[in-house]
Amino acid sequence: MTPDAVSTRGIDPAAILSVDHLTMRFGGLVAVDDVSFAAREREITSIIGPNGAGKTTVFNCLTGFYKPSVGRLALRHAGGFHLLERMEGFRICKDARIARTFQNIRLFGAMTVLENLLVAQHNRLMVASGFSILGLLGAASYRAAEREAVERARYWLERVGLADRADWEAGNLPYGDQRRLEIARAMCTDPVLLCLDEPAAGLNPRESAALNDLLRFVRDEHGASVLLIEHDMSVVMEISDQIVVLDYGRKIASGSPAQVRADPAVIRAYLGEDDAAGAGASP
Amino acid sequence: MSARAGAGDAPGSPRARALPVAMALREAGLAAFVMAVLAFPLIGFVLADVSGGVTLRTRFEWVALASAIVFAGRFALAIMPGRVSLPFAPAFAAAGGALSRSGAGRWIGPALAGFALVLPAMPFSDRYIVDLGTSVLIYVMLGWGLNIVVGLAGLLDLGYVAFYAVGAYSFALLALHFDLTFWQCLPLAGVFAAFFGIILGFPVLRLRGDYLAIVTLGFGEIIRMVLLNWQEFTGGPNGLSSIPRPTFLGAPLARSAPEGTTTFHELVAPLMEPVYALFGEEWGFSPMHRIVWLYYIILALALVTNFFTLRIRNLPIGRAWEALREDEIACRSLGINPTNTKLSAFAIGAMFAGFAGSFFAARQGFVSPESFTYIESAVILAIVVLGGMGSQLGVVIAAAFLILIPEFGRDFAQYRMLIFGLAMVLVMIWRPQGLVSGREPSVRLHPEAR
Numbered sequence: 001m002t003p004d005a006v007s008t009r010g011i012d013p014a015a016i017l018s019v020d021h022l023t024m025r026f027g028g029l030v031a032v033d034d035v036s037f038a039a040r041e042r043e044i045t046s047i048i049g050p051n052g053a054g055k056t057t058v059f060n061c062l063t064g065f066y067k068p069s070v071g072r073l074a075l076r077h078a079g080g081f082h083l084l085e086r087m088e089g090f091r092i093c094k095d096a097r098i099a100r101t102f103q104n105i106r107l108f109g110a111m112t113v114l115e116n117l118l119v120a121q122h123n124r125l126m127v128a129s130g131f132s133i134l135g136l137l138g139a140a141s142y143r144a145a146e147r148e149a150v151e152r153a154r155y156w157l158e159r160v161g162l163a164d165r166a167d168w169e170a171g172n173l174p175y176g177d178q179r180r181l182e183i184a185r186a187m188c189t190d191p192v193l194l195c196l197d198e199p200a201a202g203l204n205p206r207e208s209a210a211l212n213d214l215l216r217f218v219r220d221e222h223g224a225s226v227l228l229i230e231h232d233m234s235v236v237m238e239i240s241d242q243i244v245v246l247d248y249g250r251k252i253a254s255g256s257p258a259q260v261r262a263d264p265a266v267i268r269a270y271l272g273e274d275d276a277a278g279a280g281a282s283p
Numbered sequence: 284m285s286a287r288a289g290a291g292d293a294p295g296s297p298r299a300r301a302l303p304v305a306m307a308l309r310e311a312g313l314a315a316f317v318m319a320v321l322a323f324p325l326i327g328f329v330l331a332d333v334s335g336g337v338t339l340r341t342r343f344e345w346v347a348l349a350s351a352i353v354f355a356g357r358f359a360l361a362i363m364p365g366r367v368s369l370p371f372a373p374a375f376a377a378a379g380g381a382l383s384r385s386g387a388g389r390w391i392g393p394a395l396a397g398f399a400l401v402l403p404a405m406p407f408s409d410r411y412i413v414d415l416g417t418s419v420l421i422y423v424m425l426g427w428g429l430n431i432v433v434g435l436a437g438l439l440d441l442g443y444v445a446f447y448a449v450g451a452y453s454f455a456l457l458a459l460h461f462d463l464t465f466w467q468c469l470p471l472a473g474v475f476a477a478f479f480g481i482i483l484g485f486p487v488l489r490l491r492g493d494y495l496a497i498v499t500l501g502f503g504e505i506i507r508m509v510l511l512n513w514q515e516f517t518g519g520p521n522g523l524s525s526i527p528r529p530t531f532l533g534a535p536l537a538r539s540a541p542e543g544t545t546t547f548h549e550l551v552a553p554l555m556e557p558v559y560a561l562f563g564e565e566w567g568f569s570p571m572h573r574i575v576w577l578y579y580i581i582l583a584l585a586l587v588t589n590f591f592t593l594r595i596r597n598l599p600i601g602r603a604w605e606a607l608r609e610d611e612i613a614c615r616s617l618g619i620n621p622t623n624t625k626l627s628a629f630a631i632g633a634m635f636a637g638f639a640g641s642f643f644a645a646r647q648g649f650v651s652p653e654s655f656t657y658i659e660s661a662v663i664l665a666i667v668v669l670g671g672m673g674s675q676l677g678v679v680i681a682a683a684f685l686i687l688i689p690e691f692g693r694d695f696a697q698y699r700m701l702i703f704g705l706a707m708v709l710v711m712i713w714r715p716q717g718l719v720s721g722r723e724p725s726v727r728l729h730p731e732a733r
Contacts, residue, residue: 063616093618100616108609111602112724118599119606120617125599135598136591146726154728166728189617 015076016041016225017062017193022071024057031057032068033249039193039242044219044226046236048260049246050269055229056103058246059197062227063100064089077192094123099186100195103229105178109171113162113181116170117153118146120188125149156184160214176207180214187218193225194218200232208232212239237261245269307361315354322346392676399582403575410574417578417646419686421639424585426666426678427592428635433664434673435592435601436628437608439496442483442503443663446476446633448510448655450640455523455650456516465529465645469638476637477630479506484629488622491611503660510652522651528573529580529645536573547572577646584642588635589675595631597725604628669710671717680718684710 015038024032032054039045047055060066062073062084073084075096082096092098108116118125128145129135135142157163160180165173170181179199186194196215200208212235218224230236236243236257243260245253247269253260260266323346331340399420403413425447432440453472457463463471487498510517517523528536536547548569595601603624606614611621644650666685670677684706692702710718 065612090615090618090620093616094620102613102616106610106613106616108606108613110609110722111605112727114728115602115605115725118726119602119614119619122599122603122606122617122619126603129598129600132595132598132600135600136594150726150728157728163728167724185617 014040017076017227018072018074019058019062020072020074022058022061022073023069024054024061024066025069030249032061032246034070035246035249035251037244037251037254039225039227041225042219042223043241044215044228044239045242045244046228046230046240047244047246048230048233048236049252052248053246054249055246056197057249059100059195059227059229061085062092062195063098064092075193093189093191097190097192098195099189099191099193101179101182101186101197101199103197103201105175105182107170107178107182107185109169111170112167113157113170113173114150114153114166116181116185117156117188118149120185121149121152152188153184156187159217160184161210176203179203179207180211183214183218187222187224191224193227195227197229198231199228200230200235203232205234208235211235215239304362307358310361311354311358314357315350318353319346319350322349395676395679396586403578410571413571413574413578415687415690417574417581419683420578420581420585421643422663422666422682422686423679424581424588424639425636425663426670426682427585427588427675428632428639429663429667430673430675430678431592431595431604431635432628432632433667435596435608436604436625436632438625438628439492440499440629440632441496441657441660441664442499442501442506443632443636444655444657444659445483445503445506446479446636447640447643447659448506448652449476449479449633450637451644451650451654452510452517452523452640453637454641454644455526458527459523459525464527465641469641472641473634473637476640477634480629480631480633481626483633484626488625500657500660503655503657507652507655510655518651520652522649522653524649526644526648526650528648529576531576536576547576577642581639581642581646584638588638591635592675600624600627602725665707669707669717671714671720673722674717674719677717677719684718 017039018036019038020036022032022035023030035054035058037045047058049055057066061068061071064084064087068085071085075082075084075098077097079097080095082092084092084096084098087096093100108119111119125145126132129142130139154163154166157166160183162173162177162181162184165177170178173181179202183194183196183199186196199215200211203211215226215228216239219226228236228240238257240257243254243257244251245260245263245266247265252265252269253263255263326349327341327343327346329340329342330337399416402408402416405412425443429440429443432438432443450472453475454465454468457468457471458465483499483502487495490498511520513519530536531547531550534545534547534550596605603614603619606617606619607621607624607628614624615621643654647654662685666678666681669685670679670681685703688706689700689703692698714720
């Protein structure tokens with residue numbers, strides 16, 4: 001898809017991801033209703049909202065698990081311009097370079113931590129192994145590529161503090177480690193946009209703080225943009241550059257953390273009609 | 284018999300206390316009742332050969348005896364305090380556990396391969412033993428092939444025998460119509476079988492688990508039905524015969540060769556001069572040569588399969604298969620093409636079945652749909668599951684176990700399948716994860732820390 005083939009009119013030039021008029025219907029249920037927002041490059045954009053607001057549905061549309069009923073999902077990076085709603089599921093990671101994590105962790109439980117990170121580098125290694133033929137012959141070029149992949153994995157394992165557990169079965173890790181491993185695995189695909197579905201769920205305050213540091217590191221050192229679904233306001237308010245608030249499938253507010261915190265519509269959605277105090281606290 | 288029978292207690296779950304007599308009597312009565320129901324049709328009637336034909340004779344006293352034995356046994360188990368289990372059960376489970384830990388498997392594999400290599404030269408090896416070894420190796424190879432599909436990629440395939448059939452018929456038809464030799468057909472048979480693997484793979488891409496099992500089961504039957512009914516092409520139920528035997532570098536292993544070719548024993552005669560001189564006699568043709576040659580062919584094919592599997596497991600495609608088994612959705616989110624990954628697993632698994640099939644046709648000299656029934660698929664799958672999914676050593680042990688038990692059970696005549704079934708049930712009770720379980724990582728960050 002070249003830029004000439006599709007109109008890029010109306011897309012914020014700083015935006016890496018533009019979501020336009022996204023609507024997702026399941027039969028009569030409208031899970032996401034005409035939502036538009038943009039995620040800017042090298043920024044952390046959070047999507048918040050009460051349970052059932054349609055946050056995960058937006059994610060599933062972005063990462064190809066659902067085909068949206070209406071709307072355009074455009075991703076632009078140095079490698080090209082992609083319309084996500086037209087792409088086959090696995091290509092969204094392979095070509096558009098969007099990686100994601102899952103609300104209920106999806107690791108390869110019987111495989112080791114290191115193997116999880118090597119699976120994430122599958123496409124690069126597959127080419128290096130000559131689609132297995134060079135690999136079967138034990139070619140030096142493949143062995144070098146594998147060493148490089150292991151080094152990349154080691155880098156991320158050290159970053160998330162799992163290097164000494166690299167040879168553990170991923171399913172045996174404690175919960176917080178599994179969350180961080182899933183983020184490390186997503187980063188091993190070398191994404192331009194990292195989508196995290198409730199990464200702080202079930203973490204204690206110390207682990208949440210470490211997560212904040214990790215996400216800032218991803219943004220600042222790796223130039224990746226982050227799209228975040230999160231209920232933990234200590235994470236959201238502290239690290240977000242921009243927040244989008246959904247309620248009942250509609251976008252009710254967006255802006256900087258300070259703007260969103262003061263927005264009467266957001267306060268209403270979280271706390272009901274009257275009480276306006278402490279809107280920024282946990283929902 | 285009731286699932287709570289004494290032997291059914293897993294080693295780790297001791298029965299804490301003895302049951303009161305009344306409850307014990309009730310349990311024993313229930314077990315005896317189940318035994319009576321089972322025994323009534325199975326033992327209660329017997330065909331008797333009387334002059335002028337066959338009649339049905341009853342022997343209900345046997346049924347009563349069986350029920351009484353079960354009653355007494357169950358009652359004794361129920362009132363006995365403490366844990367009841369057969370004395371060798373924990374030892375058996377422990378042995379499997381020891382095999383599963385990485386250290387022990389390290390030398391057992393090469394030791395078994397070495398034993399297989401010298402088996403035909405052993406003093407106790409006669410024609411029967413070598414033939415039996417060949418049968419076991421065919422199933423070892425099929426088990427290893429299916430292990431790729433089921434053990435690594437996690438695709439439950441109940442129609443694996445279809446690819447075995449495709450390989451066998453490919454060789455038979457190519458040999459009969461185009462005069463090709465075994466060695467020319469072997470790669471072709473693999474290619475055809477892999478092609479059929481892809482054909483099966485396409486419609487089942489979206490299926491998993493039990494749904495996949497049903498479709499593959501149907502596919503296996505389709506292949507068999509086509510072979511059975513396409514008279515003019517496959518010979519139908521009569522099968523195809525006079526399939527050529529594998530040659531040794533072009534020399535047939537037969538008493539006499541057609542004009543212009545030398546037989547194996549004529550070919551090696553000059554090389555054997557010193558040996559003849561040593562023993563003072565010449566050995567001419569022996570049918571044993573062919574048996575041993577076939578044995579070594581299947582041994583080589585099986586070892587190639589093993590080598591290939593061990594190697595590909597450590598490559599990206601092998602890891603992708605395992606990842607697909609663990610979580611297909613996560614695979615897709617990491618940019619792995621699930622279609623290609625699944626199809627390659629089906630194709631490569633089928634290819635090895637094709638090789639084994641063409642060897643089978645060459646060994647028998649005859650193929651018919653009889654050899655490719657569902658029970659073959661079930662036995663191969665049982666080998667993989669019993670051995671421990673994904674374990675190469677487990678497949679060897681399970682194949683030897685499943686092929687040798689019915690063989691050594693021949694003395695028990697019609698009860699040998701009963702023994703076979705009983706053995707399988709016991710293995711699954713003691714080691715539900717398979718004989719050899721436990722997975723060796725394909726790569727380690729800290730290899731020194733093992």
